[in-house]
Amino acid sequence: MPRRPLVFTALGLALWGAFVAWSDWSGAEKLKQGGLEGRNGPLALVVTLNFAPEAFHLTRLQQAGRMLGVQGRTVRLADVSAADARALAREYWIGSVRRDVP
Amino acid sequence: MRRRAALTGVLGLIALLAAWQISVPLVGLEPYYYPSPHDVALAFWDLLRKGILPVDIADSLGRYGLGVATGTVLGVAMGLLIGLNRAVDRMLGPLINFLFAIVEVAWIPIFVIWWGYGLKTILVALSYVVFFPVLYNTILGVRMVPQVLVHAVRSLGAGPRQVITEVVLPAALPNIITGFRVGAGFAFRGLVFAEVIAAKTGVGYLIFAGASDHQTDRTIVGMVVMGAMWLLIDTMYLKPFERATVERWGQVTAAEMRE
Amino acid sequence: MTRWQRYSGILPFALILLAWGLAPLLADYPPYILPSLPDLAQRAVEMVSDGSLLDQTLASLQRLALGFAIGNLLAIPLGLAIALNRTASDLLRPALTFLQSIAGIAWVPLAIIWFGIGSGTVIFVIANTIFFATLYSTITGVERIPNILYRAVRCHGGSGLQILTQLVLPGAFVQIILGLRNAMAYGWRALVAAEMIAGTSGLGYMTIEAVQWYQTATVMLGMILIGVLWLVLDRAIFVPIERATIRRWGMIER
Numbered sequence: 001m002p003r004r005p006l007v008f009t010a011l012g013l014a015l016w017g018a019f020v021a022w023s024d025w026s027g028a029e030k031l032k033q034g035g036l037e038g039r040n041g042p043l044a045l046v047v048t049l050n051f052a053p054e055a056f057h058l059t060r061l062q063q064a065g066r067m068l069g070v071q072g073r074t075v076r077l078a079d080v081s082a083a084d085a086r087a088l089a090r091e092y093w094i095g096s097v098r099r100d101v102p
Numbered sequence: 103m104r105r106r107a108a109l110t111g112v113l114g115l116i117a118l119l120a121a122w123q124i125s126v127p128l129v130g131l132e133p134y135y136y137p138s139p140h141d142v143a144l145a146f147w148d149l150l151r152k153g154i155l156p157v158d159i160a161d162s163l164g165r166y167g168l169g170v171a172t173g174t175v176l177g178v179a180m181g182l183l184i185g186l187n188r189a190v191d192r193m194l195g196p197l198i199n200f201l202f203a204i205v206e207v208a209w210i211p212i213f214v215i216w217w218g219y220g221l222k223t224i225l226v227a228l229s230y231v232v233f234f235p236v237l238y239n240t241i242l243g244v245r246m247v248p249q250v251l252v253h254a255v256r257s258l259g260a261g262p263r264q265v266i267t268e269v270v271l272p273a274a275l276p277n278i279i280t281g282f283r284v285g286a287g288f289a290f291r292g293l294v295f296a297e298v299i300a301a302k303t304g305v306g307y308l309i310f311a312g313a314s315d316h317q318t319d320r321t322i323v324g325m326v327v328m329g330a331m332w333l334l335i336d337t338m339y340l341k342p343f344e345r346a347t348v349e350r351w352g353q354v355t356a357a358e359m360r361e
Numbered sequence: 362m363t364r365w366q367r368y369s370g371i372l373p374f375a376l377i378l379l380a381w382g383l384a385p386l387l388a389d390y391p392p393y394i395l396p397s398l399p400d401l402a403q404r405a406v407e408m409v410s411d412g413s414l415l416d417q418t419l420a421s422l423q424r425l426a427l428g429f430a431i432g433n434l435l436a437i438p439l440g441l442a443i444a445l446n447r448t449a450s451d452l453l454r455p456a457l458t459f460l461q462s463i464a465g466i467a468w469v470p471l472a473i474i475w476f477g478i479g480s481g482t483v484i485f486v487i488a489n490t491i492f493f494a495t496l497y498s499t500i501t502g503v504e505r506i507p508n509i510l511y512r513a514v515r516c517h518g519g520s521g522l523q524i525l526t527q528l529v530l531p532g533a534f535v536q537i538i539l540g541l542r543n544a545m546a547y548g549w550r551a552l553v554a555a556e557m558i559a560g561t562s563g564l565g566y567m568t569i570e571a572v573q574w575y576q577t578a579t580v581m582l583g584m585i586l587i588g589v590l591w592l593v594l595d596r597a598i599f600v601p602i603e604r605a606t607i608r609r610w611g612m613i614e615r
Contacts, residue, residue: 002342056154056303093153107451114452115459135474189369196370204588207553207565211572211580215393295466295554306467313470321470325463332462 027090034089034098042079044100049073050093057093064088068100076100137319142326145319154308159327162293162304165221169228170289174282177233181240181278182266191241198237206231206292210299224296231292232285239281243274276348283340290332305331393575404578413567414582418590421563424480425552428487429545436492437537440499441529450500457496464493465551466558473559483555483563490551491544498540502533538606542599549591564590 031037036045045065049057052073061067064087065080078100080088089097119139126138133141149155184191184198206227213223247270255269271278297306305328312320382398384390392400408414443450443457468489472482506529514528556565568583 002346004342005339008338051152054152054154056157057152091153093151110448110451111455114454115456117452118456189366192366193369193372197373200374200588203592204584205550205553205591207550207557208568208584208587210557211568212577212584214572215575215577215580290462291465295558298466298469298558309467310470313474318471318474325467325471328467329459329463333459336462 023090023092027086030089030097031086034096036085036097036099040082042081043085045077045080045085046098046100047075047077047088048095050095134316134318137322141319142322146323149320149323158303158305158308162297162306165224165228165304166289166293169225170232170286172225173229173232173285174236176229177236178240178278181237182244185241185244202234207295214300219300223300227296228289228292231288235284235288236278236281239277240274243277244270247273279344279347283344286340294328393577396578401578401581405582408582417562417564417567421552421556424483424563425487425548428484429491429548432488432491433495433541436495437499440496441503444500444503445529461493461497465490466554469555469558478559479561482559483552486555487548487551491548494544494547495540498543499533499537502536502540503529505536506532538602542595545594553587
């Protein structure tokens with residue numbers, strides 16, 4: 001069994017694992033700051049990106065919930081499940097996830 | 103000696119990049135036609151920070167891996183069947199040669215008609231591309247297994263499955279790996295084409311979307327990433343495996359023969 | 362060999378044709394999934410008689426010829442230069458290896474920006490693909506010449522030019538010819554793919570256009586023709602060349 005693929009794969013997995021762990025942690029942090037910790041059920045969110053969203057991001061956000069509107073860097077979503085909210089918070093290009101007060 | 107060559111190589115790359123950068127104001131075209139290395143670097147950082155590039159790379163790699171794996175498994179299985187059984191070879195040989203002649207690129211339109219745009223079409227196309235090199239090389243490897251070994255193992259009471267797993271496959275492994283490497287190369291090139299026709303994410307898609315969005319710098323990022331991905335795949339996985347099996351098994355066979 | 366053994370290869374084809382012919386009677390499906398054999402034949406006759414088949418084929422072949430010529434004319438001299446000059450080789454090899462991994466289709470968008478949709482882009486992509494393929498085989502061919510032969514030629518008072526014409530070119534000839542055959546295979550694929558994405562005429566274009574109109578018969582005929590044409594080009598051009606040169610001079614054993 002050649003060594004180089006093993007070392008490379010191991011390194012890759014380690015880096016990826018570290019990234020996943022960091023994403024989980026920072027996602028939980030974002031939810032905490034957004035007052036969404038531990039909340040279930042359909043949520044209404046205000047998602048703020050670090051930049052103006054592109055088609056890629058809008059598509060991704062629409063997978064999580066119903067898009068109510070886009071203003072500058074913020075997007076309002078409705079009917080987002082708790083799991084989807086957690087998934088969104090983990091994305092590193094999302095700055096903050098907060099409760100939407102309509 | 104090799105270090106000096108490597109250093110010159112790096113120098114060459116830097117020189118080319120510098121020449122490119124300098125030529126931009128000289129050529130005087132807008133970035134849409136002729137982006138500079140600086141533009142490309144900025145675009146690379148932009149795509150990275152916006153989370154687009156990692157997803158594209160992951161999607162492309164995922165499709166690539168699945169397609170290559172499927173094509174390889176099918177190619178080895180069929181290769182064993184055809185290589186070991188003369189009757190099957192005579193019956194299926196012409197059909198397979200005929201299918202091989204119809205270039206994989208030519209199959210994409212009919213795949214799209216049958217399975218539409220999306221993952222299935224891409225996977226079928228990639229598997230198809232990998233299948234043939236793996237198949238032909240497996241057949242070659244299987245045919246080259248010295249019959250002495252097969253008879254020896256059989257006389258010790260091995261059943262057909264054991265003959266395959268303990269004699270034929272190991273002996274044919276160098277050829278299989280070579281076929282795998284060739285197929286992996288074809289599949290990588292085919293990946294771009296397949297993504298253009300049938301996907302909405304991925305490095306190939308990025309290359310094309312960049313151009314149609316008038317973001318040529320993104321297109322070039324895609325091309326550079328593509329080249330880097332292939333270099334990594336080839337140097338980290340394909341070459342080591344090929345070197346390992348060809349060296350190791352070559353020696354083992356010779357040693358066994360001497361006994 | 363028994364007669365069964367010799368002709369058993371026809372069986373799969375026969376079975377497929379049989380299944381194809383009977384399919385409309387056995388199952389219910391829209392005609393665009395699988396045109397019936399008579400429909401296919403009818404479409405074939407149409408395409409031949411109204412000349413569209415010939416037009417598209419010629420258009421494709423023209424581009425292939427042009428791209429093939431341009432790519433090889435650039436690659437062979439450059440390949441020779443790189444293989445013979447250590448500095449040039451060290452300087453350029455890494456960059457060229459990198460570029461080779463993205464040769465071909467990845468350049469289509471850039472080519473579209475530069476040349477627009479149409480023949481220019483297609484020819485560029487073909488030339489690009491063939492350039493890198495031939496470059497690689499030329500360099501390999503020259504590198505395979507044993508060093509000792511260079512010394513031998515110089516011993517006999519051979520000049521630089523004579524080394525080139527009497528040693529390098531004949532020595533690398535086999536590899537270059539094989540490389541040309543390989544390059545054409547790649548070039549054919551690049552032609553079809555580029556026409557599908559950025560062409561305005563030609564077999565690739567014809568085939569992918571038919572998808573939009575669900576004209577599966579055209580798609581199938583296009584597919585088959587693309588395959589057959591490649592076989593014809595390969596066997597008709599390169600086999601005679603190999604036989605006349607390589608095999609005659611006994612340079613390789615097949």
